[in-house]
Amino acid sequence: MNLKSLCIATLLSLGFVGAAASDKTPTDAVRASNIDVARTENNLFVKMDLDLSGYSTLNSNREVTVTPMLVNKEDTLRLPALTIAGRSRYYLHIREGEEDWPSPALYKASKNLTVPYQASAPFSTWMGKAELVLSAKSCGCCGEPIAATDIPAKTLDLTPKEKVTFRPLFAFVTPKAELVKHREIKGSAYIDFPVNRTELYPDYRRNPAELAKINATIDSVRLDKDVQFKAMTIKGYASPEGSYTNNVRLAKGRTATLKDYVLGQYSFPASIIATSYEPEDWEGLRRYVEKSDIADREGILAIINSDMEPDPRNEEIRRRYPRQYEFLLREVYPGLRHSDYTVEYTVRNYTDINEIKRLIFTDPRKLSLNEMFAATSAMDPASPEYEEAFRVAVRMYPESTDANLNAANIEMRDGNLESAARHLEKAGDSPEATYARGVLEGIKGNFSSARALFERAASRGVKEAGAAIDNLTAIEENDR
Structure with a gap:
């Protein structure tokens, strides 16, 4: 006797033939929650909770097969399915044995039925932007299909995320101009x-x-x-x-x-x-x-x-x-x-940028901090002369808060954090100095301390602080 004949004979013996026609249970009664889809380089992992209690009124001789699928245009991956069966269908499957199941998991329709679902599969690139769909198909006596519904569960974005790193903007300060440049040379004679x-x-x-x-x-x-x-x-x-x-x-x-x-x-x-x-x-x-x-x-x-x-x-x-x-x-x-x-x-004031650039490296005593800073605007920020100009400035004016702050920025930019910290000790308490100390904390990875300093600097008008706070927020979100 084949399976269909056996199915009919069994249902006749149990008195269920003809009872299915009145079943009104919809195929889309399944609900997914706590969906978690993740990937490694080679594998895809799907976890979710499937609420199947909507099928609690399923007619005794009917069943619904739910197949989770990943769909992206012409590409489809069918994940392991599960079946929710009415009472008669459930016991029929039990008697027939597992080898005849249309799916690897069988559940008896009942109230409060929630199934924790897990599956994995080899990862392919097309899955990165796929849709997770729950395909529900209901069947009557002996497996005759009655209705089918595809239920969208989640749109995936599994494309690799670019690592978000701390990339600070450096806030240099413009020193005040000297109205009269007083200088002196000291010596001792014996x-x-x-x-x-x-x-x-x-x-x-x-x-x-x-x-x-x-x-x-x-x-x-x-x-x-x-x-x-x-x-x-x-x-x-x-x-x-x-x-x-x-x-x-x-x-x-x-x-x-x-x-x-x-x-x-x-x-x-x-x-x-x-x-x-x-x-x-x-x-x-x-x-x-x-x-x-x-x-x-x-x-x-x-x-x-x-x-x-x-x-x-x-x-x-x-x-x-x-x-x-x-x-x-x-x-x-x-x-x-x-x-x-x-x-x-006293020294005359200089306005010729090329002349100032020459003096920075030949006779910097003649220059004010303001003049040195003006010359840097005509230099390539990636050039050695740009960096050296700020280092010359702090050597000539070792007690200047502006010179120390700008030199700290150069040292942080080059990764010389100990030197930067020494300069920041002499950089004063300006909003820009507060911001620079936040940058140092950020480079060190102390994001909580950095955020507090950036917020203080932002409240005092440092425009770069807002971007730095956004950078930290992006890092936190990327690491979740």
Whole structure:
């Protein structure tokens, strides 16, 4: 006996023939929820919950086969199907055995029937933009098809997503222009004077070289057509040995003598050179001892830093540490007899970008930060000279918050994060500096800290901060 004959005989014996005609259960009663379709490079995975309770009134001798499918134009992938059967059909299948099932899963129609569905298949490119469809087909006695419905469940987008990374915009600041560019050159000369005398002999011992240093500094300003000599200061120092009263005489007199020498070399009015003096250079002695490894260093420093008068202080070092004192007297005290000088001048303003670009790399002392920044606008941002211009600027103006902020941007752009962090420590608390600190946190991957800094910068008007916040949001969404 074949399956159809067996089916009819069985239904007749159970009294179900003819009862199917009144069944009104629609084929589209299946509902899908919690749909999750994912892919790897080679495989596709489908997970969802199928609510089949809509078939609870299915006639006893009918069944519905639900086949999930991926459909994209002419391409179709049929996933494993499941069957929901009325009571008679269900038990008929049970008696007939699994080999005759039209699908691998069989469920008896009932209320609250929800099936967790999972399937996998080899992935093909066309599936990336496919539609997940639930194809439901109802059958009557002995499998005669009655109705079929395709139910759209979800439109897929499984095309590979481009990795979203943190790509900050750098907010450079334009330094304020200098109305008058004041500059100065500092130096120290170690003029040899005869013992206990204030007369200056240009040819005496090392004086030719030391006086030439002063003249060269003055000439570098005086002979430059772009600058104007403004003033000069000279401060003379004597060393701590001898009486303080006599050292006052020596420091004051030697400074005046050096001023007279300079005035004799140039046609400057006397008023252009201001002088001062320090009878004993205790500060210079302190700096030397602090950096040295001289024996009993702390004891010597304690005396230097004491509130004793100069003469007893010097005598106390000699008395308590005679060997060290002899070393200081021989090797250190001569260097404490020096004349510090400063040449002050102004520099003209520059408007020619090509001239400014040349000066950045040849004589950057003449340029203001504003002029240097203006020159960068004429440089290729990807060029070495562009980056070096900002590094020159911060070397020339190491305490400038603007120079440090712009240099930090360059270092972050090049991946030199430690150098960038050092510059940001000196970049101040401007909105742009807050934003730059956010950029540093973002580059490090500290997105929560970066977002907080970007939001603060955005509230203070930094336009780049809004784009940075959007960038972080895109990264978060991409990682979900």
